[in-house]
Amino acid sequence: MNDDNQLIQLIKKNPQEGLSAAIDLYGSTIKWIVIKIIGHWNSQDIEECISDIFVKLWMNIDNFKIESNISLKSYLCGIARHTAIDYLRKAKLHFEIIPIEENDIGLSVDFTDELAKQTNCLILQEAVDALPEPDREIFILRYYFHERINSIAQSLCLSPKAVENKLYRGKKVLRDSLIERGIII
Template identity: 30%
Template sequence: MEQEIVELLKKQDFLGLEKFIDLLGTDIVKCIRAILNHSEEITYQKEAENEVFYRIWKSIASYDAKKSSLKTWSLTITRNICLDKKRAIIREQNIIPMNQVPESPLVDDYFEKENFLDLLKNLTEEDQLIFLKYYYYQDTPNEIAKELKMDVTQVYNHLSRGRKRIKELFDPSL
C-alpha cells in the first residue's frame, strides 16, 4: 500500500495524495494539534496542515523506504514544520515562554510540563527563559544567543549552571 502511494506521489498523481491523506492524514493532524496546542497557535493549525501536505507532495522524491517508513518520514516533516511555526508565532507575538503553559487537557504530558515549570521557579529569570527556549521550545543555543543578544558560550554556561542548581534541589550534598 505504502509503495503504491509513494509511486503515485512521485508521478504527481492526485490519487496518490488522496490515498496518502486517507492513510496518514489523521496521524499528521494529531501531530499538528499536539505541537500547536496553545490558544494563540490554534488558528495556525490549518496553515501548518496545508504546508505539511504541500511539502510532502514536493519532496516525495527524497523519501527512501530503506531509511524509514512513510509514516515516520511524514511525521518528521510534520514535527519540523510545526516547531518552526511555533517558534515563528512566539517571535511574531513576542510571547514570553512562561505565559505559554499548556491549557489544553488533551496534552498527555501536562503534569510533566507542570513539574518542569516548578523546577524552573528555582532559577533566575534569565536562566528560566534560556531553559524554556532550549528544553521546551527546542531552540538551538545559537538561536537563543542571537535572540537574547549574548554569546553562545554564555547560553551554555546558563544551561550548565541551571542544571547544576536543579540537581542540587534533588541532592543537596552535590
C-alpha cells in the same frame, strides 16, 4: 493502500490523488502531532500547517528512500514535527522545546546546511528506531511529543526514576550510534 511504494508512486504520477490518499491514511495522525506541538490556538493555522506538511511531502517525495528502513509514515511525522515547530517559532509562542539533536546528547551539530540537516534527521530517526522497547517509546514520548517524565512513567507503568535512568543510559547509546552511523558534525 498501505504499501509505501505504491503511495509514493501515486504521489509522483498523480500528486492530487496521491496526496489525497496520504491525507486519508495519515491525516489524523498528522493533525494530532500538530495540535500536540502548537496547541489549539487557531484552527485555521492548524489546517494551514497540515496543508504545508503534505505539500512538503510532495515536494520532497524524491528524497524518501524506501530501503532506509524508515516508513513513509515516520518520514511524514518528522516533517510534521519540524513544520509545527517552525509555525510556533513564527508565531513567537514560547514553550519549552527539548532539542534532542543538540547538546542534550553531547554533540554539537551544525544544522545550517540543509543537506546536513536532512541527513542528520534521517540518521537520528534510524538510531532512535533501533533502540529497544520501552527505551524507544520513552525517547519518542519525551523528545518528539515533549511529554513530561511523570506522564511517561505513568503511561508506561514505570517509576519516574526508571524513566530518567532509561533516558540517561539511552542518550549514551544513542550518541555512540549517531557517531557510528555518520552524523554530520
